[in-house]
Amino acid sequence: MSDLAEKVLRGEVLPTARLIRDLDDGIDGAISELKILYPHTGKAEIIGITGAPGAGKSTLVNRLIENFRSRGKKVGVIAVDPTSPFSGGAVLGDRIRMQNHFNDPGVFIRSVATRGHLGGLSSSAYEIIKVLDAFGSDVILVETVGVGQDEVEIAGAAHTTVVVLTPGMGDEIQNLKAGILEIADVLVVNKADREGAQVTVQGLRRLLEMGGFDRKGWKPPICLTVGTEGTGIADLVQAVDQHREFWNRQKAQPGFENKRREEDFLRILQGQAISKLIVNLRRSGSLDEIVSRLVRGESDPYSESEKVLKLGDYRPT
Amino acid sequence: MAERKIRILMAKPGLDGHDRGVKVVARALRDAGFEVIYTGLHQTPEMIANTAVQEGVDAVGLSVLSGAHNTLFPAVIEALRKKGANSVMVFGGGIIPEEDMVFLKDKGVKAVFTPGTSTEEIISFVRTSVKSIH
Numbered sequence: 426m427s428d429l430a431e432k433v434l435r436g437e438v439l440p441t442a443r444l445i446r447d448l449d450d451g452i453d454g455a456i457s458e459l460k461i462l463y464p465h466t467g468k469a470e471i472i473g474i475t476g477a478p479g480a481g482k483s484t485l486v487n488r489l490i491e492n493f494r495s496r497g498k499k500v501g502v503i504a505v506d507p508t509s510p511f512s513g514g515a516v517l518g519d520r521i522r523m524q525n526h527f528n529d530p531g532v533f534i535r536s537v538a539t540r541g542h543l544g545g546l547s548s549s550a551y552e553i554i555k556v557l558d559a560f561g562s563d564v565i566l567v568e569t570v571g572v573g574q575d576e577v578e579i580a581g582a583a584h585t586t587v588v589v590l591t592p593g594m595g596d597e598i599q600n601l602k603a604g605i606l607e608i609a610d611v612l613v614v615n616k617a618d619r620e621g622a623q624v625t626v627q628g629l630r631r632l633l634e635m636g637g638f639d640r641k642g643w644k645p646p647i648c649l650t651v652g653t654e655g656t657g658i659a660d661l662v663q664a665v666d667q668h669r670e671f672w673n674r675q676k677a678q679p680g681f682e683n684k685r686r687e688e689d690f691l692r693i694l695q696g697q698a699i700s701k702l703i704v705n706l707r708r709s710g711s712l713d714e715i716v717s718r719l720v721r722g723e724s725d726p727y728s729e730s731e732k733v734l735k736l737g738d739y740r741p742t
Numbered sequence: 743m744a745e746r747k748i749r750i751l752m753a754k755p756g757l758d759g760h761d762r763g764v765k766v767v768a769r770a771l772r773d774a775g776f777e778v779i780y781t782g783l784h785q786t787p788e789m790i791a792n793t794a795v796q797e798g799v800d801a802v803g804l805s806v807l808s809g810a811h812n813t814l815f816p817a818v819i820e821a822l823r824k825k826g827a828n829s830v831m832v833f834g835g836g837i838i839p840e841e842d843m844v845f846l847k848d849k850g851v852k853a854v855f856t857p858g859t860s861t862e863e864i865i866s867f868v869r870t871s872v873k874s875i876h
Contacts, residue, residue, distance in 0.1 A: 527788075528792060534793075534796055
């Protein structure tokens with residue numbers, strides 16, 4: 426077994442952080458470590474926390490860490506913040522709310538930037554989850570970037586998705602729209618000490634009663650919290666635990682695991698195929714030729730794309 | 743092979759509550775295309791070292807305006823060493839008298855920036871010294 430993978434499995438912090446860095450940076454060789462770690466994954470409970478910017482996600486994550494630590498669980502946290510589309514830089518500030526846990530050896534917090542990836546996560550987040558799983562985390566909390574309506578990727582990565590809302594965020598029509606609310610396994614109305622909390626809860630309740638999408642019998646509970654005070658956290662944790670039990674029952678159903686593995690595989694294949702295809706096109710000079718043909722008006726991009734796929738300019742390396 | 747993104751932890755150790763400067767630098771480093779982790783005020787050297795390790799950063803930038811730099815800067819470097827994070831570069835800034843510079847550099851602080859330093863100077867220092875680690 427490789428040295429690095431072995432250290433991750435032993436729960437060593439420095440090598441684990443280094444592997445995460447390599448995965449995030451797309452360094453060759455990091456994937457070979459993941460191959461070794463893969464059989465040791467699947468043990469951690471993965472909880473996604475998503476919602477609008479400023480809804481209080483990081484503060485709630487801080488409270489959840491507290492709760493899981495009090496139950497003796499080892500906690501991993503992945504906190505995603507946006508990359509600037511102009512400079513490619515980022516300020517990652519979610520940790521600031523989690524300071525109480527910086528010196529706790531049972532808590533590993535990693536901030537990541539989206540690096541241009543859409544969907545609420547970074548493209549490395551799936552792999553970082555696997556590393557923290559193999560590292561021995563009992564629970565992995567994944568905090569998405571502040572999301573709007575359509576960044577629903579977290580639902581595919583987590584066992585339980587918590588959607589955080591705040592009072593006064595728009596009328597019921599907003600909630601009727603597809604997307605973010607549909608992926609909630611647990612709904613949280615945070616900052617519940619503010620005016621309008623009950624109105625928001627009532628609106629959500631009416632929406633849930635309308636039903637309409639297949640939840641296999643799960644009815645998302647609505648929790649009222651004040652993250653800064655720690656109010657309502659016990660209810661939230663109970664809701665998450667209940668969903669986990671529900672999820673475990675679902676997992677036993679035929680086809681459930683197949684679907685998850687298929688999604689994971691296709692995501693990896695897609696990523697690798699596209700990046701390798703483009704690298705090869707560049708290296709072989711084919712890309713320049715294609716672009717010249719397009720500039721000269723001799724061809725169109727649709728035909729060129731089909732030709733690349735047909736002629737096998739995709740040479741796996 | 744992909745090019746590494748530069749990752750920097752900006753931290754305020756100790757008790758002073760002035761974070762204007764560190765925020766300006768954090769923002770400038772972001773605009774230079776770096777990923778900057780900022781953890782807020784009142785960090786102990788232990789907290790800073792733990793964060794630096796978990797976040798896999800290339801460098802730690804410390805801001806101290808209280809006069810305690812001669813204690814705090816070396817304490818952070820020592821805490822990093824204890825965790826095996828020897829390759830993490832440490833630089834600092836703040837109200838730091840000329841006569842302390844030699845001592846701090848001797849303790850392993852790679853560079854010290856005082857008021858009046860341009861953000862360009864800091865960016866170029868970080869870029870050059872981190873590139874040599876990568």
